[in-house]
Amino acid sequence: MSNKNLRIWDQVEKTDTRYTKDAKVGGQQITSLNGTAMIMKATEVFGPAGIGFGWKVLEERFDKGAEMFSGEGEKRISLGHELNHTVKIQFWFKQDGERGELEQYGCTPYLYKSKYGTTTDGEAPKKSLTDAIKKSLSMLGFSADVFLGLFDDQEYVSQLKDEQLLEQAEDKAAEEERQKQERLDYIASVIKSLREAQSANEMKKIHDVAVRKLAARRDEKAVTRIVREYEEQKTRFDEEKAA
Template sequence: MSESNMRIWAQVDKTDTRFTKDAKVGGQQITSLNGTAMIMKATEVFGPAGIGFGWNVVEERFDKGAEMFSGEGDKRISLGHELNHTIKITFWFVLDGQRGEIEQYGCTQYLYKSKYGTTTDGEAPKKSLTDAIKKALSMLGFSADVFLGMFDDVNYRQQLEAEQAIEQAEDRDAEIERQKQERLDYIKSAVDAMQGAQTLSELKRLHDAAVRKLTARRDEPGVKRIAKELATLSPKFNQEAAA
């Protein structure tokens, strides 16, 4: 039963890094997902939009936000209030002959103050709809690695990129061999750096960084090699401390 419940999630939880980009929203750094790529993935799972899945707009409105001002002191004047576009959709899909529905909201700034003065975004309704669709798909597990914060770990992203490079390579064997050599080169460089450590704390820091990277790559032999080097080098610093 558990495997059946996670069937969709397991198919769609990993995000293709080709269709992501870093973005800043409200001063916060995020991973932005390409809406068309998510629709393409949904088509792969459910079938064409409008047949295997789709959405209906339930509600659409403009919400008043904070008051905007220009100038300072006696010259300060009101520019009116910000407006945010909000949309509510019912996202539906068909799975094994059964219809499922998810309600979600999408929001986008429509009228706001920028460094150029008051600005309106004519694309706000389209952006809100895309936002709502992406949020609905996320409830089914689409791009779960992004929503779970796993993309914040650079090691996870690098491992995902490596796996996808093999899947998308014209010569898969050549790409596998390239990555094998890259792995060996990395382990050698990590060991060399540890051997050049001047303090025990530096040694442990280099060890921990290498282990994090190799663990993200699910490279257990590599982790063991780094751990062995730590065990070999640590006594030297302990002896120096004792002396």
């Protein structure tokens, strides 16, 4: 029986991979979420923006950051300080006739040093607002799989894409058959690789990668088949070592 408190979370925790992209922020590789797609999902759950959910800007400001410099040694001069745009919002939503509220911040670099010199981002206020809305929705469980780090696991993403392809397919039977055949082809290729492995180490690596991938998809039958084949093929090298 599902937990009533997780009713919203369970509806919105999985992210539609069509609306994500890889991005680098602060030197870190992240999964970037499309703000409009999150609003669309919120509309599906709560109703139109302004009726079923919405937000109010409570505070907006520019925060001073690190000092910027140009040149080296005696020619080093100050360019001033970085500025970051910050917005604080009150996000609200309606569920079962009740109104819920929460507060969240959004931040965006506004004035900063780039390879072209000092740069300003005229879109910073809009980006900060979008950031605050996305963070507010994340507190309700929207795209929880991204925020929980599940998108760092490529097998999770691959499985999610297959689920969404099946859900969105016009011919669901054909898509289901395609995925079944893809699974069988993968298992067959792993078995072939195990049989052709030239060393025990090579075979173990093939086994470990396949089992990890299939276990992530909760495909216990396939895992059992790969493990059985591995144990059978391992005797080749055990016999060689004994000889």
